[in-house]
Amino acid sequence: MSHPSAADSGPPAPDYLTPPAPRRNFLAQFAAVVIGGVAGLIPMAVGLATFINPLRKSVKAKLQPSGSDAQGFYKVAPLDSLSATPQAFKIIADRKDAWNTFPKDAIGSVYLSRVGENEVRAFNVTCPHAGCAVDWRAAKKAYHCPCHNSSFEADGTRDPKSPSARDLDSLEVKIENGEVLVKYQDFKTGEKEKHPA
Amino acid sequence: MNSLLDWLDHRTGYKTLMHEALYERVPGGARWRYVWGSTLVFTFSVQLITGLFLWMGYSPSSQTAWESVYFIQHDMLLGWVLRGIHHFTAQAMVVLLVLHLLQVIIDGAYKAPREVNFWLGLILMKIVLGLSLTGYLLPWDQKGYWATKVATNIAGITPVIGEQVQALAVGGPSYGHHTLTRFFALHAGLLPGLLIAFLGLHIYVFRRHGLTVPDPIHKPDTTFWPDQVLKDGIACLAVLATVLLLVFMHGFGPHGGAELGAPADATENYSAARPEWYFLFLFQGLKYFPGESEIIGAMVIPGIIVGILALMPFIGRWQLGHRFNVAFIFGIMLGILVLTGLAIREDRANADYRWAVADAEQKAERAKELAELKGIGPAGAVQLLREDPKTRGTALFAAKCASCHRYDGHDGTGKVSSEAATASDLATFGTREWIHGILTDPAGPKNFGATKNLAEIGERFTKGEMAQWVEESVTSKKVTEDELESLIEFLVSLSEHTQRGPIDEAKVANGQKLFAEGKDGVTACYDCHAMKIDKDPDGLFADPSAQIATGAPDLTGYGSTAWLREFIGDPGSKKFYSSHNAMPGFGDRLTDRELGLIVDFLLHNWPEKPLQGTK
Numbered sequence: 175m176s177h178p179s180a181a182d183s184g185p186p187a188p189d190y191l192t193p194p195a196p197r198r199n200f201l202a203q204f205a206a207v208v209i210g211g212v213a214g215l216i217p218m219a220v221g222l223a224t225f226i227n228p229l230r231k232s233v234k235a236k237l238q239p240s241g242s243d244a245q246g247f248y249k250v251a252p253l254d255s256l257s258a259t260p261q262a263f264k265i266i267a268d269r270k271d272a273w274n275t276f277p278k279d280a281i282g283s284v285y286l287s288r289v290g291e292n293e294v295r296a297f298n299v300t301c302p303h304a305g306c307a308v309d310w311r312a313a314k315k316a317y318h319c320p321c322h323n324s325s326f327e328a329d330g331t332r333d334p335k336s337p338s339a340r341d342l343d344s345l346e347v348k349i350e351n352g353e354v355l356v357k358y359q360d361f362k363t364g365e366k367e368k369h370p371a
Numbered sequence: 372m373n374s375l376l377d378w379l380d381h382r383t384g385y386k387t388l389m390h391e392a393l394y395e396r397v398p399g400g401a402r403w404r405y406v407w408g409s410t411l412v413f414t415f416s417v418q419l420i421t422g423l424f425l426w427m428g429y430s431p432s433s434q435t436a437w438e439s440v441y442f443i444q445h446d447m448l449l450g451w452v453l454r455g456i457h458h459f460t461a462q463a464m465v466v467l468l469v470l471h472l473l474q475v476i477i478d479g480a481y482k483a484p485r486e487v488n489f490w491l492g493l494i495l496m497k498i499v500l501g502l503s504l505t506g507y508l509l510p511w512d513q514k515g516y517w518a519t520k521v522a523t524n525i526a527g528i529t530p531v532i533g534e535q536v537q538a539l540a541v542g543g544p545s546y547g548h549h550t551l552t553r554f555f556a557l558h559a560g561l562l563p564g565l566l567i568a569f570l571g572l573h574i575y576v577f578r579r580h581g582l583t584v585p586d587p588i589h590k591p592d593t594t595f596w597p598d599q600v601l602k603d604g605i606a607c608l609a610v611l612a613t614v615l616l617l618v619f620m621h622g623f624g625p626h627g628g629a630e631l632g633a634p635a636d637a638t639e640n641y642s643a644a645r646p647e648w649y650f651l652f653l654f655q656g657l658k659y660f661p662g663e664s665e666i667i668g669a670m671v672i673p674g675i676i677v678g679i680l681a682l683m684p685f686i687g688r689w690q691l692g693h694r695f696n697v698a699f700i701f702g703i704m705l706g707i708l709v710l711t712g713l714a715i716r717e718d719r720a721n722a723d724y725r726w727a728v729a730d731a732e733q734k735a736e737r738a739k740e741l742a743e744l745k746g747i748g749p750a751g752a753v754q755l756l757r758e759d760p761k762t763r764g765t766a767l768f769a770a771k772c773a774s775c776h777r778y779d780g781h782d783g784t785g786k787v788s789s790e791a792a793t794a795s796d797l798a799t800f801g802t803r804e805w806i807h808g809i810l811t812d813p814a815g816p817k818n819f820g821a822t823k824n825l826a827e828i829g830e831r832f833t834k835g836e837m838a839q840w841v842e843e844s845v846t847s848k849k850v851t852e853d854e855l856e857s858l859i860e861f862l863v864s865l866s867e868h869t870q871r872g873p874i875d876e877a878k879v880a881n882g883q884k885l886f887a888e889g890k891d892g893v894t895a896c897y898d899c900h901a902m903k904i905d906k907d908p909d910g911l912f913a914d915p916s917a918q919i920a921t922g923a924p925d926l927t928g929y930g931s932t933a934w935l936r937e938f939i940g941d942p943g944s945k946k947f948y949s950s951h952n953a954m955p956g957f958g959d960r961l962t963d964r965e966l967g968l969i970v971d972f973l974l975h976n977w978p979e980k981p982l983q984g985t986k
Contacts (some may be wrong), residue, residue, distance in 0.1 A: 197597070203596075203599060204599040205601055206597040206604050209601065209608050210600065210604035210607070213413065213604060213607045213608040213611050216611060217417045217421050217611075219451055220421070220424075220449050220452045220453050221420055221421055221423070221424030223452075224427070224443065224453050226444075227447040227448045233446070236446075271439060272439070272442050273438040273439060273742070273747060274438065274746070276749055288432045324671075
């Protein structure tokens with residue numbers, strides 16, 4: 175590469191062994207690193223900002239489903255349609271997913287069972303262990319998780335041998351004009367205590 | 372530390388590699404003229420980074436592409452900056468590419484032994500242009516949709532295989548999901564992959580032959596690091612600063628950065644369709660090739676130009692060959708400049724185009740406003756405008772009503788017809804102003820004035836029974852100002868116009884009574900016009916109306932959705948204008964949805980941001 179010109183007949187031998195010109199221009203090196211770094215980091219930083227968007231509180235609030243009353247209760251089913259045997263019901267609300275709004279769509283499921291004249295028991299179908307949906311096994315009168323075999327009695331109490339660290343997540347219920355309303359919430363899985371997700 | 376690095380070097384040889392990469396000889400010293408290649412590598416890296424993050428938010432389908440881009444732009448943290456950088460860096464890349472090519476040709480860097488690298492560069496240029504073409508469609512807005520359609524249609528005129536090429540590009544018989552998935556795979560997968568591969572070759576071959584140095588004794592020799600790197604870095608930072616300036620110049624916040632038009636709609640003409648500015652010369656060129664000769668402008672001439680570019684290394688061997696090459700590239704650049712200038716000038720002089728651009732901007736704003744106000748349903752954002760009375764209702768009014776009616780003198784969309792109107796101006800329909808007009812001067816310009824232009828029954832509103840009543844009762848001042856206001860208040864209380872304002876119930880009660888019974892010397896409205904009201908404890912309208920005048924419309928619910936629907940459906944029915952009617956019934960000319968949109972348009976019934984929120 176000592177005589178670069180258009181008239182070269184062939185590639186010159188690579189000249190790696192000649193030491194580079196003894197330039198110890200620290201300032202140039204420093205400036206090159208800083209300037210090159212800034213130019214490269216700005217697009218990266220902007221990209222990362224969009225990447226962490228899901229961590230913003232305002233995003234979570236915006237994507238809350240709407241359709242509950244002021245206390246967060248959703249109308250689920252008429253009281254008369256319930257029996258002592260747990261039945262699964264869908265929670266219907268205006269579901270939001272990023273840019274979309276799905277009016278009157280299922281946002282989750284609950285098990286409801288009538289345990290008294292005006293008393294209803296409600297569970298989130300999600301297993302508190304790892305988040306699979308539990309089944310009601312009528313023969314055993316117990317909830318069973320198909321993933322890791324957690325088992326819960328009809329009142330939600332965990333079978334001591336279950337991998338789940340806590341009982342099935344019960345939900346607040348109120349009855350208004352013969353309709354059952356449930357305060358539907360998801361909870362963090364895998365913990366001993368019940369914390370809203 | 373050193374022993375660890377030695378261990379690593381022993382096993383990987385990284386030190387030689389680093390040495391080779393960093394200490395390339397720069398004969399004649401570092402120079403600004405060598406920065407162009409590096410800025411291209413830099414811009415491509417920026418595109419890779421920003422593109423990857425955009426990919427995380429993008430969803431390629433005809434119901435989610437615009438929507439996800441809208442979400443990136445409006446809801447994600449700095450999403451508008453990310454999109455803006457990607458958008459304007461793409462344009463910067465095209466500019467830098469041209470500068471790089473010009474320099475290579477002027478310096479004769481295409482000559483032996485660098486022919487292959489010159490060709491590799493031409494391939495890279497094609498790939499970059501392919502990236503901008505495919506990227507233009509991805510937001511799935513009207514602009515990208517219609518402009519890209521032209522490009523794929525041109526591909527369709529390729530001899531013999533055109534139809535197949537087009538179907539393969541579009542992914543089906545028409546634009547849809549698979550157009551987007553294919554374009555996205557090309558844009559984010561195949562083309563960047565090819566670009567990386569060819570860029571690798573390009574740099575490898577470049578290093579093999581070294582820089583093309585115009586004067587090696589310019590300054591003492593140096594090495595790539597750090598002297599040239601510093602110059603390259605400054606140039607890259609300048610490019611980035613320019614890009615950021617462009618991003619922020621278009622506004623700070625989601626309304627800034629890259630443009631996002633209204634969602635693509637195959638059923639909505641888009642007269643503002645233009646390709647990205649650097650393709651304008653091709654667009655303009657097509658105008659000069661009439662009929663079947665399109666292929667000459669679209670393929671033959673561009674093909675010959677690229678062919679000559681590719682042959683430059685051989686042409687350059689002849690005496691004067693290099694001069695020809697330089698003259699050729701400048702000729703081409705001049706041609707491109709002239710064509711681009713002509714395209715811009717023609718558009719500026721074209722009122723229809725300017726109107727289309729303004730209309731497109733309005734629709735884009737409206738689509739975003741509706742997305743924010745109503746949210747985007749499962750069917751996608753295209754439904755927002757289709758179901759919007761303010762947009763679609765206006766267009767329907769222009770198409771179906773405005774050949775006779777006017778809306779504040781125009782056709783609803785702002786276009787003024789050269790032909791005379793023959794029916795009412797409906798801009799104020801359903802408001803106090805409208806009713807006041809009818810009760811004081813029914814043939815005024817803001818009411819039924821234009822009906823005079825009708826040949827046969829043009830005197831209905833100037834000399835008909837209503838006009839006589841106005842003359843005898845209102846013009847003569849027999850009806851006092853208070854009474855007139857009450858009458859107006861009663862009638863406007865029936866209207867469902869969203870801007871009618873609060874209602875004064877006391878006046879309504881007086882108005883009702885006057886409407887039903889009239890007064891000494893003033894004929895009651897009810898004598899001619901039928902009327903029913905929800906609560907009528909005094910039995911004002913218990914007896915049926917005498918309906919003594921022909922064509923006095925039933926005013927039950929006048930200005931309500933139901934009244935308008937029924938009236939527009941069959942205005943000539945006995946209930947409305949009867950034999951005095953001049954308007955065709957639209958019951959079977961409009962779908963129920965279209966009728967609803969026109970009615971909502973007339974009643975101003977659409978969601979809108981509160982005034983302080985708008986620009």
